[in-house]
Structures are given as structure tokens and as C-alpha cells.
Amino acid sequence: MSNYDLIVLGSGPGGYVAAIRAAQLGLNVAIVERENLGGICLNWGCIPTKALLRSAEIYHYMQHAGDYGLTAANISADIDAVVKRSRGVAKQLNQGVTHLMKKNKITVHMGDGKLTAPGKLTVTNDGKTEELTAKNIIIATGARARDLPKAKADGKRIWTYRHAMVPTEMPTKLLVIGSGAIGIEFASFYNDMGAKVTVVEMMDRIVPVEDADVSAFLEKALKKQGMDIRTSARVGSVTSSETNVTVEIKAKDGSVTTEEFSHVIVAIGILPNVENIGLEDLGIEPDKRFHIKTDPMGRTNVPGIWAIGDVTAPPWLAHKASHEGVIAAEAIAGGNPHAMDPMNIPGCTYCHPQVASVGLTEAKAKEAGYDVKVGNFPFLGNGKAIALGEAEGFIKTVFDAKTGELLGAHMVGAEVTELIQGYTIGKTAELVEADFMHTVFPHPTLSEMMHESVLGAYGKMLHM
Amino acid sequence: MSIELKMPALSPTMEEGTLARWLVKEGDRVSSGDLLAEIETDKATMEFEAVDEGIVTQILVAEGTDGVKVGAVIAMIQGEDEEAAPSNAAAPVQSLPPVAAEKVVPSAQAVAPTALAPRPQAAAASPAPSQSNDRVKASPLAKRIAVNKGLDLTAVAGTGPNGRIVKADVDALSGEGRSPVAAPASNAGLRAEAPVAKPAAINTDIPHEVVKLSNMRKTIARRLTESKQQVPHIYLTVDVRLDALLKLRGELNASLESRGIKLSVNDMLIKALALTLIEVPACNVSFAGENMLQYSRADISVAVSVPTGLITPIVTDAASKSLSKISTEVAELAARAKDGKLQPHEYQGGTASISNMGMMGIKQFDAVINPPQAMILAVGAGEKRPYIVDDALAIAAVMSVTGSFDHRAIDGADGAMFMKVFKELVEKPLGLVT
Numbered sequence: 001m002s003n004y005d006l007i008v009l010g011s012g013p014g015g016y017v018a019a020i021r022a023a024q025l026g027l028n029v030a031i032v033e034r035e036n037l038g039g040i041c042l043n044w045g046c047i048p049t050k051a052l053l054r055s056a057e058i059y060h061y062m063q064h065a066g067d068y069g070l071t072a073a074n075i076s077a078d079i080d081a082v083v084k085r086s087r088g089v090a091k092q093l094n095q096g097v098t099h100l101m102k103k104n105k106i107t108v109h110m111g112d113g114k115l116t117a118p119g120k121l122t123v124t125n126d127g128k129t130e131e132l133t134a135k136n137i138i139i140a141t142g143a144r145a146r147d148l149p150k151a152k153a154d155g156k157r158i159w160t161y162r163h164a165m166v167p168t169e170m171p172t173k174l175l176v177i178g179s180g181a182i183g184i185e186f187a188s189f190y191n192d193m194g195a196k197v198t199v200v201e202m203m204d205r206i207v208p209v210e211d212a213d214v215s216a217f218l219e220k221a222l223k224k225q226g227m228d229i230r231t232s233a234r235v236g237s238v239t240s241s242e243t244n245v246t247v248e249i250k251a252k253d254g255s256v257t258t259e260e261f262s263h264v265i266v267a268i269g270i271l272p273n274v275e276n277i278g279l280e281d282l283g284i285e286p287d288k289r290f291h292i293k294t295d296p297m298g299r300t301n302v303p304g305i306w307a308i309g310d311v312t313a314p315p316w317l318a319h320k321a322s323h324e325g326v327i328a329a330e331a332i333a334g335g336n337p338h339a340m341d342p343m344n345i346p347g348c349t350y351c352h353p354q355v356a357s358v359g360l361t362e363a364k365a366k367e368a369g370y371d372v373k374v375g376n377f378p379f380l381g382n383g384k385a386i387a388l389g390e391a392e393g394f395i396k397t398v399f400d401a402k403t404g405e406l407l408g409a410h411m412v413g414a415e416v417t418e419l420i421q422g423y424t425i426g427k428t429a430e431l432v433e434a435d436f437m438h439t440v441f442p443h444p445t446l447s448e449m450m451h452e453s454v455l456g457a458y459g460k461m462l463h464m
Numbered sequence: 465m466s467i468e469l470k471m472p473a474l475s476p477t478m479e480e481g482t483l484a485r486w487l488v489k490e491g492d493r494v495s496s497g498d499l500l501a502e503i504e505t506d507k508a509t510m511e512f513e514a515v516d517e518g519i520v521t522q523i524l525v526a527e528g529t530d531g532v533k534v535g536a537v538i539a540m541i542q543g544e545d546e547e548a549a550p551s552n553a554a555a556p557v558q559s560l561p562p563v564a565a566e567k568v569v570p571s572a573q574a575v576a577p578t579a580l581a582p583r584p585q586a587a588a589a590s591p592a593p594s595q596s597n598d599r600v601k602a603s604p605l606a607k608r609i610a611v612n613k614g615l616d617l618t619a620v621a622g623t624g625p626n627g628r629i630v631k632a633d634v635d636a637l638s639g640e641g642r643s644p645v646a647a648p649a650s651n652a653g654l655r656a657e658a659p660v661a662k663p664a665a666i667n668t669d670i671p672h673e674v675v676k677l678s679n680m681r682k683t684i685a686r687r688l689t690e691s692k693q694q695v696p697h698i699y700l701t702v703d704v705r706l707d708a709l710l711k712l713r714g715e716l717n718a719s720l721e722s723r724g725i726k727l728s729v730n731d732m733l734i735k736a737l738a739l740t741l742i743e744v745p746a747c748n749v750s751f752a753g754e755n756m757l758q759y760s761r762a763d764i765s766v767a768v769s770v771p772t773g774l775i776t777p778i779v780t781d782a783a784s785k786s787l788s789k790i791s792t793e794v795a796e797l798a799a800r801a802k803d804g805k806l807q808p809h810e811y812q813g814g815t816a817s818i819s820n821m822g823m824m825g826i827k828q829f830d831a832v833i834n835p836p837q838a839m840i841l842a843v844g845a846g847e848k849r850p851y852i853v854d855d856a857l858a859i860a861a862v863m864s865v866t867g868s869f870d871h872r873a874i875d876g877a878d879g880a881m882f883m884k885v886f887k888e889l890v891e892k893p894l895g896l897v898t
Contacts, residue, residue, distance in 0.1 A: 297807065336805055338625060403612060405605050405631070430603030430624075430631055 012039020014309030014321030183267030359408030375457030
């Protein structure tokens with residue numbers, strides 16, 4: 001039996017970061033992982049999809065070489081080679097985490113972890129069970145894709161993100177169910193790679209958590225790229241055979257069509273991994289969606305047991321998990337960390353064009369009773385965007401008219417995922433419109449649009 | 465003719481000082497002998513008198529500025545003989561408000577470069593902020609909100625990184641939640657009134673030392689002043705016999721010894737207070753202006769004395785917790801309170817408080833309500849007293865307990881019922897363990 005100050009169950013971006021921070025603070029830490037160090041993010045999520053999308057992006061540029069005065073002949077895509085590159089990237093980062101664990105003297109226990117009592121946890125691997133004890137345990141088991149109730153993903157014709165990341169063949173006619181970040185990213189990838197893609201979304205607009213203007217713009221852009229998008233639509237029966245999938249789709253107007261696809265990607269949300277890890281026996285409380293309830297520091301209702309990341313409340317994002325990991329580790333080590341404000345957690349979607357946002361949408365801000373000032377600056381007015389040949393998109397900012405607080409920022413267009421942190425820093429530091437206006441933005445960059453958007457909210461836009 | 469008003473040397477050794485408070489504002493007419501400002505040295509706060517006559521045209525050093533060198537120009541006075549005076553003197557009232565408004569929002573000047581032209585000449589000269597909020601460590605947004613609402617940030621304890629005052633702190637000060645809809649129920653509708661006026665500086669020859677107030681001390685000062693000024697207190701005192709409770713405690717502690725738990729009388733009184741609040745819900749309330757919040761859970765704030773002052777960690781839902789749980793929780797919270805490691809949610813909130821000075825031998829006292837709570841129980845020392853038992857003089861362990869109630873929310877009869885139920889519960893204490 002090994003005894004630790006802290007055991008982290010799950011080594012995703014929440015768990016491994018919590019372990020590193022706790023080790024830095026002098027705690028004796030163990031981490032338990034059933035599959036791959038780095039969790040979904042590194043191995044099956046954020047990182048390998050970015051590698052895939054990069055290939056799609058370059059392929060897209062090659063096809064449009066003429067726009068830049070260049071010629072490229074005999075362009076083709078080799079999906080196996082693209083996937084191989086993506087796996088190579090994941091492997092490199094997985095080894096990076098292994099190295100970080102070693103460097104921070106964190107003991108790694110591979111196997112299935114289960115809480116047996118406060119401070120006690122068993123790890124089972126190959127039928128052998130080992131008991132570990134610790135003063136504190138952090139649950140960071142993450143989440144998994146939700147299945148359709150009647151058509152479970154089998155990896156042959158019906159895929160989750162996980163199958164979609166390592167396709168054995170290139171889909172010819174693909175249906176993506178759900179237009180959240182995961183659904184839209186795969187739709188964008190396969191569309192760029194040459195598949196005929198249809199997206200079905202239950203809500204009245206795609207990327208429904210984003211600002212309505214972003215949804216409308218993105219829908220138009222994706223349709224222009226040849227994507228078939230059906231909003232306010234529902235999927236009925238899904239029947240797969242050896243060669244295809246037959247799907248009933250109920251459109252907005254109520255008409256039902258039966259359509260055939262080569263493959264279906266199910267991206268209708270996630271379920272927390274709360275089963276078989278001993279939560280019920282310890283009386284750990286779930287919320288309405290079965291995620292674990294915690295206080296702002298990550299404490300569950302059972303003393304000594306903490307939870308972070310996707311297994312807890314939304315947003316379910318890797319960077320939120322990592323930040324929660326740091327907060328929980330510091331609280332466990334006796335520090336006095338600052339709670340995270342969910343309004344200051346940015347979100348990024350790597351479709352083409354990209355989407356990035358932080359804070360309240362215009363509609364949510366108004367719903368919350370704010371009197372708002374809104375700025376919106378198009379990529380068309382930005383020199384760098386035009387030089388890049390990416391003059392598609394906009395940056396929108398929403399301010400509280402009374403106080404000048406930046407309530408939200410919403411962007412769609414090239415590289416906006418790299419821009420959003422500027423506003424996130426500003427929001428976190430509670431800067432007001434004057435501070436953004438006073439900031440000198442470098443020319444020529446896309447970031448100048450961030451400046452213009454703020455100026456625009458106050459009627460002072462310069463370049464439009 | 466303009467006269468420069470310079471930082472005075474108020475003692476032979478003074479090299480620099482703090483401009484604590486301006487007693488005049490721009491546009492005021494002053495004559496010789498008028499008090500202009502309060503200057504703080506390392507030893508004392510002193511008043512600064514005018515020597516010249518004229519109109520204060522510009523204040524160059526903001527209130528609260530530390531380290532102002534002796535001889536530095538702190539304000540400008542326009543001499544009375546000046547020909548230009550009429551334009552200023554004729555309409556000082558009309559021209560002043562916009563100037564003042566510009567200056568309290570220093571960033572507004574920056575925001576509106578185009579607005580520079582039409583600005584009155586007096587304002588254009590000086591970028592020096594004249595508002596004390598610019599000297600405190602606060603986020604730009606927190607300062608902006610404070611200025612909008614006329615709140616004074618100097619007494620606010622910041623909860624942001626490195627003690628920075630952030631929006632949440634200012635919202636808490638003005639009784640608002642983080643956004644118009646997300647206001648936590650316990651704060652809804654509760655608005656703090658204008659900031660508490662600062663007491664006049666004390667000018668004394670008695671040998672003394674000036675001790676800078678800690679943020680906790682400032683918060684205590686502000687909250688207690690608010691409570692005593694705004695909450696009409698009524699005090700109801702009962703004597704409670706403790707023999708049965710002490711006996712029960714002895715028995716419980718004997719059986720809990722193996723678990724390393726030792727119940728204190730206070731742990732048992734916390735439970736009794738919580739159970740009484742549930743039984744007399746009319747006293748488990750918050751007065752919230754237009755309406756009243758009636759709590760269905762009793763969260764007890766327990767007054768804990770710490771080196772820097774006093775803090776009240778909370779035992780949440782104490783009515784449904786076992787005595788042993790309350791005991792371990794209180795011990796743990798108190799220990800962390802003494803280390804200054806409580807999280808804000810662990811001491812902010814609560815539906816009623818308990819303050820026990822029995823261990824100091826205090827026989828009886830009246831405690832100040834901790835708003836938005838509507839009651840606090842002040843517990844005196846349990847002591848052997850002559851007591852009438854069955855019409856005969858006997859000796860009994862007795863303590864005096866005083867409840868302070870917010871009379872806006874709680875009627876005397878409800879308060880009295882509360883004290884009666886509490887007394888019965890303590891005198892027949894099996895109710896605490898069932």
C-alpha cells in the first residue's frame with residue numbers, strides 16, 4: 001500500500017496539470033490513468049484534431065494557390081498520411097507528459113482507479129489490484145461522447161469524434177449530427193478534404209452557444225464552401241448496413257426525408273465519466289446532468305475529495321480543466337487561490353473560418369438586464385486580413401454602457417483563436433473601454449480589428 | 465495673481481506627508497485662517513490653514529496621496545485682486561459641476577480626446593485625479609463602478625489577486641450580485657447606503673502612535689457602523705439553566721473520546737440556535753428593503769477572534785448536522801480563520817450569528833447584528849448561581865443569553881418566542897441529539 005499527499009484520478013489536461021502544480025508545491029503526488037497520459041485532449045481531442053485541421057487548411061490553400069499567383073499541379077490528399085501525421089503529433093505530446101511526470105517526481109499508476117473510502121483508492125490493472133491512500137483525491141476522469149439513443153457508434157459507419165480522428169477510409173457523403181465545436185470542426189475538416197458534408201442541428205442555428213451574429217456568418221461561410229446545413233432539424237431512425245447509413249431527417253417545416261450517407265459522425269454532447277469509480281458509495285453529489293457538484297475550489301460534498309474538469313460543471317474545455325487543476329492543487333496545498341470566473345473562460349472552434357469568444361453574447365447580456373454598447377468590425381476593413389487573402393469574418397464586442405465593462409467578445413475569421421486571449425486578459429483584469437482604446441495595437445496585424453471593434457462600440461471607429 | 469499653495473512642514477523634522485483630505489474644493493473662496501486640508505505625517509494628522517485669500521482654482525494633489533514632499537505645490541489660489549476674477553467669481557456654481565464630473569472619472573478624459581476642445585480651461589490644465597479611489601489598489605472597472613455609485617473604496621478589502629479590489633467587491637459593497645440577474649438570493653435587494661462618513665481626525669498632544677488600519681479592521685468599522693446606524697436593535701435576555709446540558713455534554717464526550725472529539729458548550733449552543741431558527745422561522749430572516757427573505761435553512765456564523773480582528777466562519781445547515789460534525793467543523797474553521805486562510809464563501813453569508821464571551825467571564829452583553837442577518841445571540845458565562853428550584857433556593861449552573869433582533873423584520877413577540885424556545889431546548893437538551 002502506497003501513501004501520498006494527493007492522488008489524481010485521470011491524467012487529462014485537468015489531472016496532469018493539477019498533479020504538476022501540487023508537486024511543485026511540495027506534495028507527494030500520484031496520478032492514476034487507465035489509458036494514455038494526457039487524456040482525451042492530447043491523445044484523442046484538441047491536439048490531434050488541430051493536426052488534422054492543419055492538413056485540411058494547407059490542402060485548401062494548395063487548391064487556391066492561383067489566388068496567390070502560384071501554380072500547384074496534381075494536388076491530392078492521402079487521408080492515411082494525414083492521420084499518421086496527427087497520431088505522430090499526439091504521440092510526441094503524450095511522451096511530453098510522461099517526461100513532465102518524471103521531472104516532477106509524480107508516481108504514475110496505470111490501471112482503473114476506484115474510490116473505496118475517503119482517502120482510499122484502488123487501482124486495478126491486468127487483474128492485479130493495488131490500494132493507494134492519500135489525504136486528498138482529485139477526480140479528473142473527464143467525459144466521453146454521448147451516443148444516439150438508438151444507434152450506438154460502432155466505428156464502422158457510425159462514428160464518434162474518436163473514430164472520426166482515425167478514419168480507415170475517407171467518407172464520401174458524411175452526415176454530422178450536432179453543430180457544437182466538435183461537430184463543426186469535423187464537418188469543416190471532411191468538407192475541406194473533399195467529402196460531401198451535411199450538418200443537422202436541432203437548434204435554430206449552428207454553434208448555438210456562440211453569438212447569433214457568429215452563427216449566421218459561419219453558416220453562410222460554410223454553405224459557400226459547399227456544406228449542406230439543416231438547422232431546427234432532427235434525426236429520426238438511423239440504420240447502418242455494410243456499405244452505408246440510412247437516416248431519417250425531419251426538417252424545420254416538418255417534412256421527413258430518408259437519406260443515405262457513407263458515414264455518420266455523432267457529436268451531440270458529452271457524458272461525464274462518473275461510473276465505476278466509487279462515487280455512489282461515498283455519497284458524492286451529482287448535479288442534474290450527472291456531473292459532480294463542487295465549490296469554486298473544486299471541493300465535493302465529501303471532505304478530502306475534489307473534482308475538476310469535464311466531470312464537473314461546464315464549460316467542458318481543456319483550459320478550464322487545467323485552470324481548475326491549478327486552483328484545486330493550490331487549495332489542497334494550503335494556499336488561497338482565486339476562484340475562476342466562468343465569464344472569463346474563452347472558447348475556440350477550429351473550423352474554417354475559425355470562431356472564438358469570451359463572456360456574454362449580445363442576447364445574453366440584454367437578457368441579463370444590461371444596457372449594452374456593441375462594436376462590430378469586419379475583416380474587410382483590415383489591411384493584414386486582405387493581404388492574407390482572408391478578408392472574411394468580423395470581431396464583435398459587447399460593453400456595459402453604464403460601466404464600460406467588456407461583457408463579451410465574439411469573433412469569426414482567420415486566426416481569431418489566437419486573438420481572443422487579448423480580450424480575455426482585459427476581462428480578467430477588469431479593464432474598461434478606455435484601457436482598450438489606449439492600448440497601441442501593432443500594425444499590420446489582425447489584432448487591429450480588436451481595437452477598431454472597441455472604438456466602434458463607442459462610435460469612434462477609424463477604418464470603416 | 466495666482467498663488468501657489470505648497471505642502472507645509474508641520475513639524476521641524478517633517479520631510480514629506482500624506483495629503484489625507486481636502487476640506488475645500490475647486491472654486492471655493494477661502495480667507496486667511498480657513499482650514500484647507502488635513503495633512504498626515506508619520507506622527508499625527510494636522511490641519512492646514514489658509515494664509516492668503518482668494519479662490520481655489522486648482523487642486524493638484526489628490527486626497528490620499530502619500531509621500532508629498534514639503535514645498536511641493538498642492539493647489540493654486542487665484543488672488544482676490546485679480547482682474548480676471550469676475551468670470552470665475554461670477555458663476556462659480558454653474559461652471560464647477562462639469563469640471564468636477566470630468567475629474568472624478570480620470571479615464572473619461574482619455575476616452576474622449578475629441579471632447580478636449582470645449583472643456584473649460586480650468587480642467588484642461590491638470591491630469592491629477594482628485595478622487596481618493598485612484599489611490600487604492602482596484603481594477604479599472606471597480607473604480608469606474610465606485611465612481612458611478614459614489615462609493616468610497618478606501619475601506620474595502622479586495623479579494624482579487626494581491627488584494628486588488630475587483631468588481632465583485634464593489635458589488636458586494638453596494639449590495640449587488642455579479643450581474644443584474646445572477647444576484648445571490650441572500651443579497652437581493654439589500655443596498656448599502658452612502659459610505660459611512662469618516663470620523664473627524666483627532667488632534668492630540670497625548671503621546672501616541674498612529675496605527676494604520678488593516679483591511680479587516682476597516683471592514684469591521686464600516687459594517688458595525690452601518691448596522692448600528694441602520695438596524696434598530698432590540699435586546700431580549702433570558703437566564704438559562706445549564707445543568708442538564710453540561711451533564712449531557714459529559715456523557716457525550718465520554719463516548720466520543722475514542723474518536724478524538726470533544727464537544728464544547730458552544731458547539732451545543734450553535735446547534736440549539738440553528739434548531740430554534742428552524743422552529744421559529746420568523747427570526748430566520750433578512751430585511752431587504754421592499755421585501756423580506758425567509759430562510760428555510762439555518763447557517764450559523766460563529767464569531768471567532770483573530771489577531772487582526774474578528775471573523776465569522778459559517779456552519780452551513782447546522783440544524784441538520786450532528787454535534788460531532790459541528791464540533792469538528794468549528795474547530796477546523798476556527799483554526800483556518802486564525803491562519804487567515806478562510807475562503808470568502810466560508811465567512812460571507814449565514815442567516816444568524818452567535819458570539820460567546822463566556823470564557824472571558826462576561827456575565828451578559830448585547831451583540832451588534834451582522835447585516836443582512838436579522839439576529840445574533842450573545843452568550844455570557846455559565847456559572848453557579850443561587851437559583852430558585854421548586855420554590856426553594858438552590859445552586860444551579862446558569863448563563864445569561866441575549867438575543868439582538870432587527871426590529872424592522874422581527875416583532876418583539878417573535879423575538880420573545882425565539883428566546884423561550886431556545887431556553888427550553890438548552891434546558892431539556894435531548895432535543896439536540898435527536
